[in-house]
Amino acid sequence: MIINKDLVIVGAGPAGLAAAIEAKKNGIEDILVVEREPVAGGILNQCIHDGFGIVKFNEALTGPEYARKYIDEAEKLQIDIVTNTMVQDISSNREVTTISPNGIKTYKAGAVILAMGCRERTRGAICIPGTRPAGVFTAGVAQNLVNIRNIMVGKKVVILGSGDIGLIMARRLTLEGAEVLAVVEKLPYSSGLQRNITQCLEDFNIPLLLSHTVTNIEGHERVKSVTVAKVNEKGAPIRGTSIRFDCDTLILSVGLIPENEVALNAGIILDNVTGGASVDENLQTNIPGIFACGNVLQVHDLVDYVSAEGELAAKSAVSYIRNSKPIESEVMVKAGKGIRYVLPQTISADKDITFSMRVNNPSKRKTIVFKDGEKRLKKKFFMALNPAEMVRIELKSHELKDISGLEVCIDE
């Protein structure tokens, strides 16, 4: 039996919740949100630190508080969220198959919004040599154990990777009584927000070793030590620079990957750089009626923009459900010099569009320029640019009028 739904949203984290609320407010009644975990809220539930919602609500909320605002609203709007249910398959004609303890169900959706979030890169993905003892965790797993399950991960800890989760966990484990010996970062700069380096490392005198990496893990049943070495500009360890840290735990905060397996089954084309779907300004993928938002589209540093993306995807899905006419997006958007990626990848150039992007390297006092060939459409000056911080720039429809191509680059 196939159950018809106007809108199916995959994932009840911040992106999916915001999308569901926005769609309902725009008059779509028949919505189903599918969530794999037992409760809605996504990763916010384990992010018990504060700093969420400053852009959107002008207050520093903790993760659970930010999630609750949306969960309460979804409840008030009587949005149907099924938990403990996983999407197994999405077809290109928008049939969504789910599995749960209640069995397998198939839905035919007027539109689908992908909001599955991302997962962590693991030790295997970065090939750290050494033995395979217990005591090696990704930062998000450690966060879940410590903050939700009341299981402390270790006593003496080394953290590899200075992304925000790694920094947050350095503070959290310190407050829980562990000794964090060092945060080790392969790049010559941190991949986390500056404020987190201040409040998570400097406040507790935790050393940040830039241009260093873990070259070996030692120990049999449990981690006994890790070896850390300096790396050259190519990222290769330099002989004779090794330091051994006696520790029982290694935490990895080495990157996030959009969780897009079911999207691939639907024939959705992914962007090689972001790992998320390639989308137009409506956040529509190459499959008409399937939209993507949040960390499954591009990994964000601020949840506020995840929610904003969810709302945009919902607005687009609503207009698709009502018109079912795919909008032609013909202008390709290119990431030029100094820009790692820019989203959306294609636009139709007839409305105001907010572009999000990340730069390749940290720099100071630089201008980001939007160009159509040699013609400069817009420029914006930044005191500092940092790969850890997503840049968002809005272009008005009149600035995008009649363009034939679009390139975003850092002005030299």
Add this chain to the structure above:
Amino acid sequence: MNKSREIVCIVCPNGCRMNVAYEGNNKVTLVENASCKKGEEYAVNEIQFPKRSITSTVGVINGVLPLVSVRTDKPIPKEKIAAALDEIKKIRLEAPVTFHQVIINDLLGTGAKLISTKEVAELEKL
């Protein structure tokens, strides 16, 4: 004697790098590069009286989860953080815990309340 320090603002994700000039008695004479009032305030506080909000967890008995997440409702002096965490570790709450339940009314005389940031329902008895 006049001193100066670079302070990275933690108020919002912009993380402004502010230059703060102050006198020997910690009287702040100049805050540069702050892009908002809150940042300026933070810089002055950071010189005179550094404070932090704390977030942690508290054990729950008979709850659907073993922990409830908590925070202070305002920042507390930095030097009291360790003692505050020791206090927090001693607490065990009986489920159910409600959202924004006040757990400690005045944490170590700082005037800050310790409140829950989620709810934890009671385990259903069989």
